[in-house]
Amino acid sequence: MSTDYLHRQLIKLGDMMGDGLHHEPDGKWIEKEYRRTAQALGLIKKLDRSQRIAAINERMAQRVEEVKCSKCQGELKQTRSGAKRAKCTGCGNLWQLLK
Ligand SMILES: [Zn+2]
Structure with a gap:
């Protein structure tokens, strides 16, 4: 996956979370995906x-x-x-x- 794609994905997921969609019963994946994407981009370090x-x-x-x-x-x-x-x-x- 390209960094560009991941960046776009991160923004899209961030917007969804901005709308509070990750608090919906079926929206748990949004937060998980956001964290995964941010980690892939090296924005969040995994805890050792x-x-x-x-x-x-x-x-x-x-x-x-x-x-x-x-x-x-x-x-x-x-x-x-x-x-x-x-x-x-x-x-x-x-x-x-x-x-
Ligand atoms: Zn007990």
Whole structure:
């Protein structure tokens, strides 16, 4: 794919997002495609592994504050660094906290 094509695509998708189309139920692809196109053009750098893990840990730290085990109301604890799941310190049940 040519850079020109990608640039045009990026502008088109940007306009669609400007119109709020990516908030429509079937508009999720617009944002995804926008990010993919921007990455292809080198406008967004992909996070490297350690940055990605740090970002997950940060979001998980927030999630375990907000969420309690829905079985026993116990505290949740991230299973390991970089994991998107947390284990209940009460009953040991595993919960997916991030997608
Ligand atoms: Zn529990």
